[in-house]
């Protein structure tokens with residue numbers, strides 16, 4: 001079975017010279033739930049954004065399914081981005097719109113450009129959007145403006161939006177960082193269930209190791225833009241955790 | 257007393273029978289006031305020559321001053337700043353209504369103390385009689401012009417035509433040359449201007465069009481003879497200085513009889529000399545003035561721009577550029593000091609022009625008090641007219657704002673970093689905004705009025721153009737503060753650039769858009785009021801008309817209307833903005 005997400009030597013150097021990603025290669029098969037761990041500034045967000053080309057990688061390639069995301073331009077690039085559903089730490093919803101309206105916008109890649117621009121959604125789109133809101137337990141908040149929802153509810157709308165996109169891969173950048181622990185667990189469980197049910201690979205940046213251990217199939221450790229750990233969640237030792245969170249060594253020569 | 261004064265006193269004493277009065281105290285200098293004509297510069301020079309000649313004859317310093325307009329001249333007489341005034345007939349009558357005036361002399365031109373007014377039309381036009389002008393348009397000169405407004409208007413009224421309903425459009429051209437040119441160009445059907453005696457067929461239309469190609473004009477109607485300009489003083493001054501007044505009067509007559517005196521007078525509006533006034537001559541003007549003044553004017557009028565205000569604005573523009581250059585140089589200290597120095601020099605230079613002597617400054621307050629007393633009681637007859645003009649002003653502002661908004665939005669979007677990726681397009685759009693913004697609303701108004709003539713269009717146009725720049729800048733500055741989160745989310749959903757704008761930015765921007773557009777409308781209403789001063793239609797124009805006619809009771813009504821309008825708008829728009837936020 002081919003990998004559902006494949007990253008080949010991804011590298012990102014920001015205009016100011018900061019190296020965000022340093023030669024990252026990763027293969028994630030369909031349905032696998034991967035937790036990405038690392039200190040702040042390790043390159044976790046950059047990794048997910050380069051993989052879906054919200055940020056332009058300096059070099060390397062990214063595949064979702066058999067489509068090379070890094071090769072696309074213009075409309076094709078928009079279509080390629082639509083293959084990856086994205087959940088953000090700050091939800092990034094249109095706050096003046098209702099839950100349903102927010103989720104409907106996710107149908108943009110399934111409609112013609114003009115329909116997407118003026119928001120002329122089909123009955124099928126409405127059906128999908130309501131089903132997704134139902135899936136995250138918000139069927140009672142369909143017509144509530146997002147700005148009057150709680151943080152946890154808003155994140156669930158954002159998750160429903162990613163589901164309604166019908167993505168081939170799910171990326172979540174610290175989706176639980178602004179939520180209390182109980183809500184965090186709910187959101188992670190939803191992402192995991194969705195991945196398992198649809199055979200979609202899920203990559204999640206987290207900062208709580210317990211969550212990683214409990215939900216992830218596999219754990220990838222990043223430090224200074226490099227993969228420093230990669231193994232099954234069940235085999236994650238305390239030493240490995242310590243190594244992931246250790247201060248990154250300066251690019252000094254190795255000890256002899 | 258200086259020896260010279262004593263000499264004068266002695267002279268007067270011998271020349272005049274009542275010796276006892278010879279002791280009257282003399283003012284330190286006498287001020288001769290002139291109203292502005294086509295060329296203020298040469299007028300000032302000739303007026304100075306006349307003052308010098310007069311001073312040599314009466315042995316008292318004489319200064320000549322040319323005021324900005326008739327109203328200022330009349331008000332300067334009333335406040336005692338001007339002792340003798342050279343007045344055209346209707347300002348004279350205006351002065352008589354405000355305070356006691358003594359008419360001393362009447363000007364003689366072409367051997368006569370009278371001249372004429374005529375209605376002129378294009379030679380090739382279909383107009384044969386005054387009746388034919390029904391439903392047409394006319395250019396007057398200005399509300400205090402005798403031959404260009406007061407007299408012809410009165411004559412029409414006497415024939416049973418109310419000019420306000422007889423013509424569909426009336427404008428004030430400001431100058432006689434502008435009026436005849438407007439007729440020649442076909443901008444208006446007719447104009448009211450000065451004329452030589454009817455048999456000669458000449459007047460403003462032959463004088464000012466002599467060197468211009470294009471259709472000729474012909475007179476359609478002549479007035480009876482109108483008395484020429486008068487030399488007048490106030491009753492108060494005449495009572496306090498009877499000898500001086502007599503001496504000035506006889507000296508002016510003598511100047512007209514001398515060789516070099518006549519040469520000076522020629523340059524002052526082709527004057528041949530002066531004769532003692534026949535007071536009843538001015539009765540025609542008095543009646544006309546009363547009739548036109550008290551008629552309910554429904555002024556659907558505009559005014560051509562005054563070239564003098566153009567000059568003032570140009571000077572202000574230069575000052576602003578200097579200032580801008582100083583503020584903008586964030587460079588080395590020396591440069592900043594240089595800019596500061598330049599600014600200080602410019603300020604000093606500007607202050608010189610302002611000439612603010614303390615005594616006059618305080619006296620000015622007294623004059624303002626007089627103005628305020630004149631404002632009461634308010635003249636309630638004009639309430640309907642003022643309300644109509646107020647509504648017109650709001651309509652102009654509304655159209656100007658609505659026309660400007662789409663372009664402002666386009667420029668705003670093209671200028672915003674989070675909307676337009678191309679740096680080149682962004683810089684070009686910002687440049688367009690800033691260029692537009694840097695030109696004041698009034699200047700745009702003046703330019704449009706001079707290009708299209710007075711009326712509603714230049715007002716709306718100026719407001720629309722001004723809206724594009726100022727609102728465009730406000731839009732892009734706001735757009736750039738929008739939360740980038742939804743934008744990133746839309747990109748991750750596979751939205752194209754325009755779709756990202758629609759869903760990621762627009763919903764966030766809408767409340768700002770509404771409130772900024774509303775506020776701009778509010779500012780544009782105030783702008784529309786001020787634009788009235790440069791010839792756009794509306795309440796500002798009415799204000800100017802009343803001010804120039806010294807009709808302060810009517811001014812009160814306008815001011816009340818403007819204050820009410822601005823307050824009402826503020827209340828409405830702040831409520832609307834609260835609801836959209």
Ligand SMILES: Nc1ncnc2c1ncn2[C@@H]1O[C@H](COP(=O)(O)OP(=O)(O)O)[C@@H](O)[C@H]1O
Nearest residue numbers: 014016018020039040041042043044045046047
């Ligand atoms: N737009 C940017 N410009 C410059 N440096 C950046 C930018 N975004 C991220 N970085 C740098 O890249 C590195 C990785 O950042 P990030 O991927 O956000 O880390 P993480 O998500 O693991 O906390 C950090 O050193 C960060 O400062």
Ligand SMILES: [Mg+2]
Nearest residue numbers: 044045046174
């Ligand atoms: Mg991060």
